[in-house]
Amino acid sequence: xxxxxxxxxxxxxxxxxxxxxxxxxxxxxxxxxxxxxxxxxxxxxxxxxxxxxxxxxxxxxxxxxxxxxxxxxxxxxxxxxxxxxxxxxxxxxxxxxxxxxxxxxxxxxxxxxxxxxxxxxxxxxxxxxxxxxxxxxxxxxxxxxxxxxxxxxxxxxxxxxxxxxxxxxxxxxxxxxxxxxxxxxxxxxxxxxxxxxxxxxxxxxxxxxxxxxxxxxxxxxx
Numbered sequence: 639x640x641x642x643x644x645x646x647x648x649x650x651x652x653x654x655x656x657x658x659x660x661x662x663x664x665x666x667x668x669x670x671x672x673x674x675x676x677x678x679x680x681x682x683x684x685x686x687x688x689x690x691x692x693x694x695x696x697x698x699x700x701x702x703x704x705x706x707x708x709x710x711x712x713x714x715x716x717x718x719x720x721x722x723x724x725x726x727x728x729x730x731x732x733x734x735x736x737x738x739x740x741x742x743x744x745x746x747x748x749x750x751x752x753x754x755x756x757x758x759x760x761x762x763x764x765x766x767x768x769x770x771x772x773x774x775x776x777x778x779x780x781x782x783x784x785x786x787x788x789x790x791x792x793x794x795x796x797x798x799x800x801x802x803x804x805x806x807x808x809x810x811x812x813x814x815x816x817x818x819x820x821x822x823x824x825x826x827x828x829x830x831x832x833x834x835x836x837x838x839x840x841x842x843x844x845x846x847x848x849x850x851x852x853x854x855x856x857x858x859x860x
């Protein structure tokens with residue numbers, strides 16, 4: 639005979655959706671059904687780590703999927719992104735485009751949804767509009783999520799293509815508490831191995847293997 643405790647546990651298990659089923663419900667059907675979809679605060683994020691693009695091309699890709707480049711409006715969301723990059727995708731030195739630029743108003747960085755900055759995490763000397771042409775922001779995973787202003791497009795002898803994260807929906811500020819913050823580490827079918835490299839590539843970053851999207855020990859610009 640089932641005890642009441644056993645019955646409650648069974649019902650709780652039977653009717654609690656798995657992480658994967660929650661992702662399938664929340665993420666738009668336009669996304670590939672792969673391990674690069676993640677949930678945070680009931681919002682879907684898609685980590686585009688298998689390609690690199692210029693800033694506007696990345697934004698257009700996210701928009702075509704029904705979203706936008708990620709809007710990192712809180713330290714909690716920033717920590718979530720960094721944790722996923724390190725723990726799930728094993729890319730601790732990656733740089734990611736975020737949906738922040740001063741293309742519409744010189745030297746005034748705004749989010750792609752038109753809102754101004756309430757939270758920022760600029761590295762020292764960044765985000766001030768001192769360097770002409772550096773109008774788009776990247777999040778540097780290897781620098782604890784610090785932001786840097788970069789050129790949005792490639793130049794003749796320099797590449798500014800980066801990986802990026804798409805966001806689908808808005809993160810409610812009321813849920814951004816320490817208690818609400820959790821990191822879900824999924825099991826990847828083809829995870830990147832732990833990355834170790836003695837090269838110092840500076841702001842250029844490392845090259846990516848086009849076959850699996852993982853970092854290799856070569857500088858992007860040599």
